[in-house]
Amino acid sequence: SQQGEEDPQALSIQEGENATMNCSYKTSINNLQWYRQNSGRGLVHLILIRSNEREKHSGRLRVTLDTSKKSSSLLITASRAADTASYFCATARGGGSEKLVFGKGMKLTVNP
Amino acid sequence: EAGVAQSPRYKIIEKRQSVAFWCNPISGHATLYWYQQILGQGPKLLIQFQNNGVVDDSQLPKDRFSAERLKGVDSTLKIQPAKLEDSAVYLCASANLNRGPYNEQFFGPGTRLTVL
Numbered sequence: 001s002q003q004g005e006e007d008p009q010a011l012s013i014q015e016g017e018n019a020t021m022n023c024s025y026k027t028s029i030n031n032l033q034w035y036r037q038n039s040g041r042g043l044v045h046l047i048l049i050r051s052n053e054r055e056k057h058s059g060r061l062r063v064t065l066d067t068s069k070k071s072s073s074l075l076i077t078a079s080r081a082a083d084t085a086s087y088f089c090a091t092a093r094g095g096g097s098e099k100l101v102f103g104k105g106m107k108l109t110v111n112p
Numbered sequence: 113e114a115g116v117a118q119s120p121r122y123k124i125i126e127k128r129q130s131v132a133f134w135c136n137p138i139s140g141h142a143t144l145y146w147y148q149q150i151l152g153q154g155p156k157l158l159i160q161f162q163n164n165g166v167v168d169d170s171q172l173p174k175d176r177f178s179a180e181r182l183k184g185v186d187s188t189l190k191i192q193p194a195k196l197e198d199s200a201v202y203l204c205a206s207a208n209l210n211r212g213p214y215n216e217q218f219f220g221p222g223t224r225l226t227v228l
Contacts, residue, residue, distance in 0.1 A: 042116075042203060043155070045216035053164065089152050098143070098209060099168055100217065102154030 006089055006106035014111050019076045023089030024069075029094050030092045032065055033100065034074050037086045046074075046087075065095045114138065116220035118204050125228045130192040133223045137185070137206030143167075145217060146179055146189050147203040155203055161187060162209075191225075199227045 007022045034046040049056045049065045049072065056063050062075040069070070076083055086107050090100040117136040142163050147155035158177065160168040163184040164176050172179070176195070181187040181224050191198055201224050205217040 035219075042219040042221045043205075043217075045218070048216060090154075098162065098207070099157055102156070104152070104154050 004078065006087065006103045008106060009104070010107045010109075012109040012111065013079055013082075015079060016082055017079055017110075019075045019079050019083070019108055019110070021076075021089075021108070023072045023103055025072075025089075025091050027091075027093060028050075029067070032063075032072050033090045033092070034063060034072075035088045035102075036110070037088065037089060037105070039085075043088070068073055076108075079108075081110050081112045084108060084110045114189075114205055116206055116218055118141070118202075118220035118223055120223055122224050122226075122227065125194055126228050127196055128193040130190065130196055132188050132190045133202050133204075135187045135189070135204030135220060137187075138208075138218055140157055141206035141218070142184070143207040143209045144181060144187050145205040145207075146187070147205065149201045149203055149222070151200070157163060158189070164169045185187060194225075194227045196227050201225070 005024050013019055029051055031048055031050045033048045035043045036046055037043045041094055047058045047063050049063050051067055059076045065072045086105045088102050088105045090102045092100055116138055121158050123131055144161045146158045148158050151156040158172045161178045161181045164181050177191055179189045201222040203222045204220045207215055209216045
């Protein structure tokens, strides 16, 4: 079953704009990860945030986690055409299981 | 370092036929995963190996799917017999959980299966 649910399901922006994607999940987690999937390519890990963290940065990426609301957001600043891809949040519940449960994904289109 | 390798990249078969997929994880990664990704959805875990032992196969349709990782390195996933609803991309991933639990997974390019 899918745990995370990304919102919006699709987003189209212009190059240079910021893109924000949200993820909501249902159960308690150990960490939440964001992945990107380009057309025809496999999944690439972007960033991991642990349940005791509230915010994390990596380059143009900023992720926040609110465990009380069971939600996370991924912000991509100064977007580029190469950021066009599908983005997935995935949760790890912990408790001895490293199993990742992915959301349905969100399609981001960055227009040049 | 070399990434996760998968073959074949594409496979077209008719329903009720058999098919096998191969995965070679990143060297030194003891943990290997097989996922099924149906078009428009996120990946769904089918099976997780730690070395050559199965950690989680709760979502593997065991009446038709099987997987093995005999020497703790390469792995094969088999479907026999295939159904139309098995059409999907099959992704293999590996992780080095010796660095600590809950680390990132590295994915291969996937095998796109079409069942006619």
